[in-house]
Amino acid sequence: MQDFHHNRARALLETAEELFNKETVDAAVTRMADTLNARFNAPDSQEFPLVLGVMGGAVVFTGNLLPQLTFPLEFDYIHVSRYGDEDQGGQVVWKVVPRSNVTGRTVIVLDDILDEGETLAHVKQRLLDMGAAEVILAVFCDKAIGKAKPCKADIVGITIPNRFVVGFGMDAYGYWRNLPGLWAIKTDSEA
Numbered sequence: 467m468q469d470f471h472h473n474r475a476r477a478l479l480e481t482a483e484e485l486f487n488k489e490t491v492d493a494a495v496t497r498m499a500d501t502l503n504a505r506f507n508a509p510d511s512q513e514f515p516l517v518l519g520v521m522g523g524a525v526v527f528t529g530n531l532l533p534q535l536t537f538p539l540e541f542d543y544i545h546v547s548r549y550g551d552e553d554q555g556g557q558v559v560w561k562v563v564p565r566s567n568v569t570g571r572t573v574i575v576l577d578d579i580l581d582e583g584e585t586l587a588h589v590k591q592r593l594l595d596m597g598a599a600e601v602i603l604a605v606f607c608d609k610a611i612g613k614a615k616p617c618k619a620d621i622v623g624i625t626i627p628n629r630f631v632v633g634f635g636m637d638a639y640g641y642w643r644n645l646p647g648l649w650a651i652k653t654d655s656e657a
């Protein structure tokens with residue numbers, strides 16, 4: 467069992483193509499932190515936003531961004547999944563719903579990728595239904611899918627081509643969330 471996954475993960479990477487290296491990824495995260503710091507460190511800002519990481523894909527992005535934010539904030543996470551171990555999205559499944567009180571709050575949602583936009587459209591609507599005053603969608607990457615999405619990111623790190631990617635928290639079939647850069651893989655249907 468273990469050798470099956472080991473070999474499959476290695477084979478996936480052998481045919482993958484690096485799209486963005488660690489330096490490019492790190493620079494994009496810092497730009498996003500600068501944008502958020504500029505707003506929430508403004509002299510007239512008294513806000514205490516709730517920052518919600520969307521697990522599991524946002525774990526690496528969140529861990530890199532948070533220490534670069536220099537304003538008072540509360541952190542929590544939600545857990546939503548739509549892809550599981552597939553390379554095509556399905557139903558949005560909530561595993562951990564928002565626990566903190568979001569009523570009247572500015573909520574900054576952090577996610578690794580805006581692909582078809584279904585996940586974050588769902589998340590945003592749920593937070594607004596719970597009474598959030600403002601929902602800011604900050605996504606590390608926005609995939610250029612060539613068609614309209616049900617929601618738009620407010621802050622984007624990098625725009626990526628319409629390919630299935632792994633790394634920086636993103637997985638294919640459960641593999642390679644741990645890569646520091648972003649790699650495009652051949653999906654099972656393309657291999």
Ligand SMILES: O=P(O)(O)OC[C@H]1O[C@H](OP(=O)(O)OP(=O)(O)O)[C@H](O)[C@@H]1O
Pocket residue numbers: 520521522523524546547548549550555577578579580581582583584585586636637
């Ligand atoms: O814009 P969409 O097409 O809805 O896809 C984006 C979502 O897909 C991924 O989550 P996934 O369901 O793979 O769960 P994961 O975070 O555990 O990887 C990613 O983390 C986003 O939340």
Ligand code: HPA
Pocket residue numbers: 549579581629630631632636637638
């Ligand atoms: O391209 C992707 N890679 C990994 N996870 C994803 N979830 C949506 N799109 C992607």
